[in-house]
Amino acid sequence: MAEITMIEAQKRSGRFNIYVDGHYAFPVSESVLVDFRLFKGMEVDKDLESRLAAADDVSKAYNRALDYLSNQLRTEKEVRDKLGTLEIPPETIDQTLQKLRDMSLVDDGQYAGSYVRTMMNTSDKGPRVIRQNLRQKGVGEQVIDDALKQYTPAERMTVGTAVAEKLAKRYHRQAFGTQQQKIRQGLMTRGFDSDEAGAMLESLELTPDVDEQQELLAKQGEKMWHRYRALSASERAYKTKQALYRKGFKLDDISRWLADFGESD
Structure with a gap:
C-alpha cells in the first residue's frame, strides 16, 4: 500500500503538499491535515485520497465563503450563489454550507432579525417591502414572519x-384630495398596508388651506379651459370639470369656480 513519505509546507500559509512513495501526490489545507491526522509513514489508499481531495475542496470553498462573510451577514442563498459563481460543484457547496451552519456563520433567522431591526431604525420602509427584500435574499416565509414580529404596530405607526409628514410637505401645493391620495399611495409603495396608511394619514389631521386651494383651482382651471378652447361651450365646461376633478378638486368647488369664471370671462 502507498505511504506518505513527506509533508511539505507551501509558501501559502495554511497549505501543505503531500508526497506519497517519494512523489508529489496532492495538496491539502491545514484543517484537512489536522482532521485526518496525516503523518509521515501513514498508509494511503485510493479511497482515502478521494476523501482527502473532497475535504480539501470543502476547505477551500469554506475559506472563500469566510472572505465573502467578512464584511457583513449573508443569507444561505447569497453564500450559495456566490460560491456558484466561483464554479464550485453543488455537492461541495452543500457541505460547505453545512459547515458554516455548524459554526453559526450563516443563520437566516439571525440575518432576518438583524435586517428587520436595521430597516426599522434607518429606513422608511414598511413590512411588505421588507418581506419582499428578504424573499429575494432567499429567506423562508416562516423565518420572515418571526423576524417581522419585532416591527410592532406602534413602531410601524x-x-x-414620519413618512406621511414628509409627503404632506412635498405635496402641499397639490389639490387637497390629490395630496391625501399621494400620501396614501406613498405609504403603500413603501410597504405599509391600506389600513395602516389610512391611520397614519388620519393622525396628521390635515385640513385644506381654503385660500391656497382656491388659488390652485383657479390656476389649474384656467389652464384646462385654455386647453379645451376648440370645443363647444358645454363640452369645454364638461372636459374642464372632469380634468379638475381628476386632479383632486371637489365638484362643488369646481362648479363654483366655473360659474364665477364664466361670468368674468
Whole structure:
C-alpha cells in the first residue's frame, strides 16, 4: 500500500503538499491535515485520497465563503450563489454550507432579525417591502414572519407617520384630495398596508388651506379651459370639470369656480 513519505509546507500559509512513495501526490489545507491526522509513514489508499481531495475542496470553498462573510451577514442563498459563481460543484457547496451552519456563520433567522431591526431604525420602509427584500435574499416565509414580529404596530405607526409628514410637505401645493391620495399611495409603495396608511394619514389631521386651494383651482382651471378652447361651450365646461376633478378638486368647488369664471370671462 502507498505511504506518505513527506509533508511539505507551501509558501501559502495554511497549505501543505503531500508526497506519497517519494512523489508529489496532492495538496491539502491545514484543517484537512489536522482532521485526518496525516503523518509521515501513514498508509494511503485510493479511497482515502478521494476523501482527502473532497475535504480539501470543502476547505477551500469554506475559506472563500469566510472572505465573502467578512464584511457583513449573508443569507444561505447569497453564500450559495456566490460560491456558484466561483464554479464550485453543488455537492461541495452543500457541505460547505453545512459547515458554516455548524459554526453559526450563516443563520437566516439571525440575518432576518438583524435586517428587520436595521430597516426599522434607518429606513422608511414598511413590512411588505421588507418581506419582499428578504424573499429575494432567499429567506423562508416562516423565518420572515418571526423576524417581522419585532416591527410592532406602534413602531410601524411611528415610522409611517414620519413618512406621511414628509409627503404632506412635498405635496402641499397639490389639490387637497390629490395630496391625501399621494400620501396614501406613498405609504403603500413603501410597504405599509391600506389600513395602516389610512391611520397614519388620519393622525396628521390635515385640513385644506381654503385660500391656497382656491388659488390652485383657479390656476389649474384656467389652464384646462385654455386647453379645451376648440370645443363647444358645454363640452369645454364638461372636459374642464372632469380634468379638475381628476386632479383632486371637489365638484362643488369646481362648479363654483366655473360659474364665477364664466361670468368674468
